[in-house]
Amino acid sequence: MMRSSCVVLTALVALAAYYIYIPLPSSVSDPWKLMLLDATFRSAQQLETGSQWKLLSSQSNLIHYLGLSHHLLTLNFIIISVGKKSAWSSAQVKVTDTDFDGVEVRVFEGPPKPEEPLKRSVVYIHGGGWALGSAKIKYYDELCMEMAEELNAVIVSVEYRLVPKVCFPEQIHDVVRATKYFLQPEVLQKYSVDPGRIGISGDSAGGNLAAVLCQQFSQDVNLKKKLKVQALIYPVLQALDFNTPSYQQNVNIPILPRHTMVKYWIEYFKGSYDFVQAMVVNNHTSLDEEEATALRAHLNWTSLLPASITKNYKPVVQTTGNARILQEIPQLLDARSAPLIADQEVLKHLPKTYILTCEHDVLRDDGIMYAKRLESADVEVTLDYFEDGFHGCMIFTRWPTNFAVGIRTKNSYIEWLDRNL
Numbered sequence: 001m002m003r004s005s006c007v008v009l010t011a012l013v014a015l016a017a018y019y020i021y022i023p024l025p026s027s028v029s030d031p032w033k034l035m036l037l038d039a040t041f042r043s044a045q046q047l048e049t050g051s052q053w054k055l056l057s058s059q060s061n062l063i064h065y066l067g068l069s070h071h072l073l074t075l076n077f078i079i080i081s082v083g084k085k086s087a088w089s090s091a092q093v094k095v096t097d098t099d100f101d102g103v104e105v106r107v108f109e110g111p112p113k114p115e116e117p118l119k120r121s122v123v124y125i126h127g128g129g130w131a132l133g134s135a136k137i138k139y140y141d142e143l144c145m146e147m148a149e150e151l152n153a154v155i156v157s158v159e160y161r162l163v164p165k166v167c168f169p170e171q172i173h174d175v176v177r178a179t180k181y182f183l184q185p186e187v188l189q190k191y192s193v194d195p196g197r198i199g200i201s202g203d204s205a206g207g208n209l210a211a212v213l214c215q216q217f218s219q220d221v222n223l224k225k226k227l228k229v230q231a232l233i234y235p236v237l238q239a240l241d242f243n244t245p246s247y248q249q250n251v252n253i254p255i256l257p258r259h260t261m262v263k264y265w266i267e268y269f270k271g272s273y274d275f276v277q278a279m280v281v282n283n284h285t286s287l288d289e290e291e292a293t294a295l296r297a298h299l300n301w302t303s304l305l306p307a308s309i310t311k312n313y314k315p316v317v318q319t320t321g322n323a324r325i326l327q328e329i330p331q332l333l334d335a336r337s338a339p340l341i342a343d344q345e346v347l348k349h350l351p352k353t354y355i356l357t358c359e360h361d362v363l364r365d366d367g368i369m370y371a372k373r374l375e376s377a378d379v380e381v382t383l384d385y386f387e388d389g390f391h392g393c394m395i396f397t398r399w400p401t402n403f404a405v406g407i408r409t410k411n412s413y414i415e416w417l418d419r420n421l
């Protein structure tokens with residue numbers, strides 16, 4: 001009896017280890033913890049696709065039973081039910097949920113500094129593939145709380161609408177509407193914000209929206225120069241080349257494997273998953289697509305990236321591809337989705353910029369190329385690179401999802417804001 005339960009236990013442990021174990025580069029921060037985090041994500045995803053629940057098919061699938069059919073909606077439902085926090089003020093930071101011109105926001109008002117009556121401010125846009133997350137989940141709530149306290153600042157965290165409720169370019173409209181509302185003199189005054197010290201920031205897909213908003217504002221005579229800095233955390237910046245060295249190197253690295261990133265893009269544009277495989281090999285931007293080929297010159301990494309990054313990776317350029325992809329999803333070539341392809345003329349009006357990139361991230365080279373292009377356009381840029389970082393690490397700073405590199409990236413980001421905002 002003893003022995004058989006021992007055997008069963010060993011088998012279970014082996015099965016769990018098999019499920020959790022994925023080969024990771026030894027240089028990544030806290031690899032076992034990252035495997036556990038990844039396994040959690042994968043289980044949540046499997047739960048939502050229902051594959052684990054087939055055995056219970058008589059009860060139908062739990063999730064469909066709840067009436068949530070769209071799988072991203074379901075995944076977000078899981079994330080939010082696990083981690084949503086209500087607006088809760090601390091002794092130092094006042095937290096309020098309100099709306100700015102119809103867009104929900106969570107506002108964090110840090111403690112005033114006696115010598116400075118007006119506060120600095122950051123408009124923050126959370127990540128999650130334009131489809132997941134919330135300003136109200138624990139991870140973003142804690143980040144903004146800490147920023148408000150350490151910078152004595154007002155942080156506006158935007159609860160923009162997500163896929164599948166809305167698609168491109170509605171997410172942009174939401175963040176633009178909320179930010180424009182906030183920038184009005186009477187609103188800034190209400191929150192005691194210094195109009196000359198406001199920044200825009202975001203991580204991942206939120207970094208994409210922040211970069212797009214910043215380009216849009218810098219082209220608008222009424223909004224030009226209203227933002228002092230932009231700070232982009234491992235931003236998503238282009239969907240033309242899914243074979244940059246970082247995409248090739250990190251193709252299966254958690255928590256953002258390449259095929260997942262391609263699917264987020266497709267969902268953002270309401271496109272078809274039938275194109276995933278073709279897009280992975282750059283069949284949407286083959287040489288017979290003239291416009292795409294011209295735009296790819298803006299992300300020509302053989303010239304934009306140093307040899308230490310390009311190593312032996314080869315560009316993937318198809319002679320002929322699949323013309324249906326751009327016919328059905330022309331937004332792939334829109335600079336409002338891919339700020340990296342904007343003209344130099346647009347880039348040169350951008351404010352001082354911070355870009356954080358991580359080695360173990362498919363998006364590493366999107367960030368490095370943007371830094372390089374901004375530098376060429378005479379914009380002051382800080383590229384903050386983390387050798388042991390992975391996509392998403394900056395929000396994982398507290399137990400049980402605490403990573404050494406999470407704390408270092410967050411501190412480095414907040415320090416940069418402190419010096420430059």
Ligand SMILES: *[C@@H]1O[C@H](CO)[C@@H](O)[C@H](O)[C@H]1NC(C)=O
Nearest residue numbers: 277278281283318320321322
């Ligand atoms: C890419 O396009 C080429 C040319 O049309 C085609 O032969 C190939 O099968 C496509 N690859 C994928 C993965 O769709």
Ligand SMILES: *[C@@H]1O[C@H](CO)[C@@H](O)[C@H](O)[C@H]1NC(C)=O
Nearest residue numbers: 293296297298300301302303
């Ligand atoms: C990219 O840059 C390299 C080196 O400067 C050049 O040889 C190549 O033609 C460029 N490719 C494109 C698509 O512009």
